[in-house]
Amino acid sequence: MVKKETITEKQEKTARYAKAMGHPIRMYVLELLSKQSCCYSGDLTEELPIAKSTLSQHLKELKDAGLIQGEIEAPRIKYCINRENWKEAQLLFRELFES
Amino acid sequence: MVKKETITEKQEKTARYAKAMGHPIRMYVLELLSKQSCCYSGDLTEELPIAKSTLSQHLKELKDAGLIQGEIEAPRIKYCINRENWKEAQLLFRELFES
DNA sequence: TTCTTTGTTCGTAATATACCGAACAAATGT
């Protein structure tokens, strides 16, 4: 199975991370979580000028992209950076910029 | 004029760059241009599996985001990285990941 | 059990993105 791909898997992956980071709200969340350990989405709802359902969607996108992870800490959910993928993204972007 | 902003200008800017990078085609172009000096869009049309009009739109987005710049070299247009903004983006992402 | 808290999912609407081919514009070549 010969695939003549012009776009590499790495580029696809980097683009996927970039897309997830491509919104101010999500950037805000990522920066917050990368600095402090974790947070609850309730905290974010208070700080941010959006409905909780909207925030939920943004968090889902970040989760789907693998950049954050949620841990149930009833009755709330504690969100943290997904350190493994965060590191991967860090590396991908570093490679992109340092080339 | 007191503005209670939760999202910083820096985060907006980083998100804008990230959004522009959030597509495989655009990531391909950015990586190519960051490595070599410049290229012509005709070269890209041959390599990439998209119509030239579609490519033109992607290039426009990268230009609007300030990541690349086009220089007329008739009858073609030579595209290069916008080094100044590329550096800014590099810095913004480095700060994001290193915090 | 019933109420409250917390966050997701649903339904919906407005806007944005991605893509194509056709038409167009600008400049060079014949």
Next chain:
DNA sequence: ACATTTGTTCGGTATATTACGAACAAAGAA
């Protein structure tokens, strides 16, 4: 002047994104 090359813009369509409030689900508190 006319044809060719190169890339943008236009018109259209399909899909994705962003946003909201309402409804829902899960789990602890009264």
